[in-house]
Amino acid sequence: MPRRTAQEWIRLSLRTPGILIFGLVMAPCGWVLDLTATVAPNWRTISSVQGRPENEIVQQGIFDICIASSTDTRSTCSQEDATYFGNDIIPIAQGLMVASLVITLIGLAVAIPGVRCWRDRPNWVVAGLGGLLIFCSGVLTIIPIAWYTHILSNVTTVTPLTSPSVLQVGYCIVLGYIGGIFEVLGGFVMFIGICRCCGGKNRGEVRVDEVTAVTFSTKSIIN
Structure with a gap:
């Protein structure tokens, strides 16, 4: 079957295609969540630490460690823990999370010019390449998050992890x-x-011959 050319397809509306709107909404939302996960010191929490006050909670992230309390909203950050930051996962997670944030911004910067809705059709190649960058940034986020979760109890720290200490996943995960x-x-x-694909529905397009056939059929009924 011969391959159809771009001229044989038309868009019935100048509205931005739904798949591009979906991507441009999801990507910034994901970026904000990833930014919070990167900078907030709460990848895991340690409570009921032996030899420390019962209400004290140690919050450990990839860039900072804070001491909080279950009875107070205040917390003390910038805690020293060379053992914790010496784990291989920490510098790797730092690099991948920051790289993900940067690549998402680059992806949005590439995609937005291709999504311009005041033209007859978007620049699908440009928008698609932006989407590919955004997709890769999401993968870069999931890799360290999943890895950290998998070895959660094996990440060493100067904070005693013996009973009755309670180790929990933080909200950053x-x-x-x-x-x-x-x-x-x-x-x-x-x-x-x-x-x-999907008969052009993903782009909001239809074949020219289909439109012609519908128009011809309508005129025949009217006549």
């Missing part, structure tokens, strides 16, 4: 997972615009 998934979904959906 949850935010990181959600943010990474947002970016993966948003980037993937934008990227599939490079290829016309």
Whole structure:
């Protein structure tokens, strides 16, 4: 079957295609969540530490460690813990999370010019490449988040992890997972615009001959 050319397809509306709107909404939301997960010191928490006050909670992130209290909203950050920051996962997570944030911004900067809705059709190649970058940034977020979660109890620290200490996943892990998934979904959906599929519905396009056939049929009924 001969391959159809771009001239044989038309868009019935000048509105921005839904897949591009979806991607441009999901990507910034994911970026905000990833930014919070990166800078907030709460990848894991340690409570009921032996030899310390019962209400004291140690919050450990990839850039900072804070001491908080279950009975007070104040916390003391910039805690020293060479053992914790010496774990291999920490510098790797730092690099991947920062890289993810930067690549997301680059992806948005690339995608936005391709999504201009005042033209007859978006620049699908440019928008798709932006979506690919956003997709990759989501993967870069999920990798350290999943790795850290997998070895959560094996990450060493000067804080005693013996009984009755309680080790828990911090909210940054949850935010990181959600943010990474947002970016993966948003980037993937934008990227599939490079290829016309589902009869052109992903691009909001239809074949010229289909429109012609419908128009001809309508005129015949009227006559």
